[in-house]
Amino acid sequence: MKTLQAYRFALDPNAAQGANLHRHAGAARFAYNWGLARVKAAFAQRDAEQSYGLGGDALTPVPWTLPALRLAWNAAKRDVAPWWDECSKEAFSAGLDQLARGLKNVTDSRRGKRKGQRVGFPRFKKRGKARDSFRYTTGAYGPADDHLVTLPRIGRVKVHEPMGALTGRLAQGRARLLGATVSRTAGRWFVSFTVEVDREMPGGPSxxxxxxxxxxxxxxxxxxxxxxxxxxxxxxxxxxxxxxxxxxxxxxxxxxxxxxxxxxxxxxxxxxxxxxxxxxxxxxxxxxxxxxxxxxxxxxxxxxxxxxxxxxxxxxxxxxxxxxxxxxxxxxxxxxxxxxxxxxxxxxxxxxxxxxxxxxxxxxxxxxxxxxxxxxxxxxxxxxxxxxxxxxxxxxxxxxxxxxxxxxxxxxxxxxxxxxxxxxxxxxxxxxxxxxxxxxxxxxxxxxxx
Ligand SMILES: [Zn+2]
Known part of the structure; x- marks a missing residue:
């Protein structure tokens, strides 16, 4: 049976890599904030249009989903972030994805499809306050060997402890990488791999x-x-x-x-x-x-x-x-x-x-x-x-x-x-x-x- 598992490792980046990690986390935050501003602007625009008596398809659409946000971002990035080429596109995508999830949570919560406290509308992420993170889902990311992780546009980053448990499974074909999240906690960078693992499930207790x-x-x-x-x-x-x-x-x-x-x-x-x-x-x-x-x-x-x-x-x-x-x-x-x-x-x-x-x-x-x-x-x-x-x-x-x-x-x-x-x-x-x-x-x- 296939199950999802996460493997998390602390990273030991060199100075240049550290700066690059920061830049990528900043790019994710930038895309998130840009998307949120865009959504808010679209809502304001709709309000104005409705006050003129417009309705239905005539109203400005709100880029509410990840595909819609990505489309809008790709059309705007050259103007709003001329430096966009310095970072992996995955970083921007990660920010937009996080925003899309936040927006979906709001909808689900309002429709009663989500348990727990009512979810508030996403808020802008402040530099230094928000958690630094970004994610790879495509491209050549992953363990290079037991001690090095390949992160596109950043390079091969040293891992603090050996990744034998993960690399062994990958080598045997018993595991498949689905994504990698890079994040910073208490001043330290980590990479967390989401992995699909083949596991033998026993039918009952031994x-x-x-x-x-x-x-x-x-x-x-x-x-x-x-x-x-x-x-x-x-x-x-x-x-x-x-x-x-x-x-x-x-x-x-x-x-x-x-x-x-x-x-x-x-x-x-x-x-x-x-x-x-x-x-x-x-x-x-x-x-x-x-x-x-x-x-x-x-x-x-x-x-x-x-x-x-x-x-x-x-x-x-x-x-x-x-x-x-x-x-x-x-x-x-x-x-x-x-x-x-x-x-x-x-x-x-x-x-x-x-x-x-x-x-x-x-x-x-x-x-x-x-x-x-x-x-x-x-x-x-x-x-x-x-x-x-x-x-x-x-x-x-x-x-x-x-x-x-x-x-x-x-x-x-x-x-x-x-x-x-x-x-x-x-x-x-x-x-x-x-x-x-x-x-x-x-x-x-x-x-x-x-
Ligand atoms: Zn008693």
């Missing part, structure tokens, strides 16, 4: 996966994840240090005077640390999701309201929420690669307020409570572990099992009911997670028994 059974995953802040097996997956090694530096840098930034040289330095520093944190989390999350998808037959995660959560003020929470979205996206394809299944629990499923042992509820549990105490059976258990086990219980509900057996891209378990009640401590042998929890629970009940 014996090993079936033996390990389903697993519930609760993503956290203190730990990267807590599994229903009782395993706490630690955060990546240096993340705590980076987070500390991040908080310090944020404070320094907040205290600096606006538009000062000091502020510019602090912005750059803040961006560098942000990029490092993102990178460290990214690495940790990939290890986690690969491990889960390879080891277990079914993985149950919680749904989340991404649009609402991203605006969270607390840094740690915001990072955890982003992680949640990434984990889901990664599990979606990795479960297919490795023959396991993904279940996304309904976001109203009370995974944290329900007792994972007796099904009783503790509605008074607040976000600050790190420990779940069951008012019915006296279970005392780590809050995240309780949530993870509840998620895992979703698989035990047979209705869900059949619903998911039908397959589909995203399996959302609409489980508003609490898990089936069980006698405490009667975990079945096939339920690794429950068995572990029950032992933990029993131990804790000895020390915390009311």
């Amino acid at each position: 014996r090993r996966q079936r033996r390990a059974g389903p697993v519930g995953v609760d993503l956290g802040v203190k730990h990267l994840a807590v599994l229903s097996t009782g395993e706490m997956v630690a955060n990546p090694k240096h993340l705590a240090g980076s987070l500390r530096r991040l908080r310090k840098a944020s404070r320094a930034y907040a205290r600096s005077k606006s538009a000062s040289a000091g502020r510019r330095q602090r912005v750059a520093r803040l961006a560098r640390i942000h990029a490092r944190v993102a990178h460290q989390r990214h690495d940790g999350l990939h290890k986690l999701t690969t491990g889960l998808a390879k080891t277990h037959s079914v993985i149950v995660v919680e749904d989340l309201h991404v649009a609402g959560m991203v605006r969270n003020r607390r840094l740690a929470r915001a990072i955890a929420d982003t992680a949640m979205a990434q984990v889901r996206r990664q599990l979606l394809y990795k479960t297919r690669w490795y023959g396991s299944r993904l279940i996304v629990a309904d976001r109203w499923y009370p995974s944290s307020k329900t007792c994972s042992d007796c099904g009783g509820r503790n509605p008074s549990l607040t976000l600050a409570d790190r420990t779940f105490i069951c008012p019915s059976c006296g279970l005392v258990v780590d809050r995240d572990l309780n949530a993870a086990v509840n998620l895992r219980h979703l698989v035990a509900g047979s209705a869900l099992e059949t619903e998911n057996a039908r397959g589909g891209d995203r399996e959302t378990a609409l489980a508003r009911q609490v898990p089936t009640k069980r006698e405490p401590g009667t975990a079945r042998a096939d339920q690794t997670g429950s068995a572990v929890l029950s032992r933990t629970a029993a131990r804790q009940r000895l020390t915390h028994a009311p």
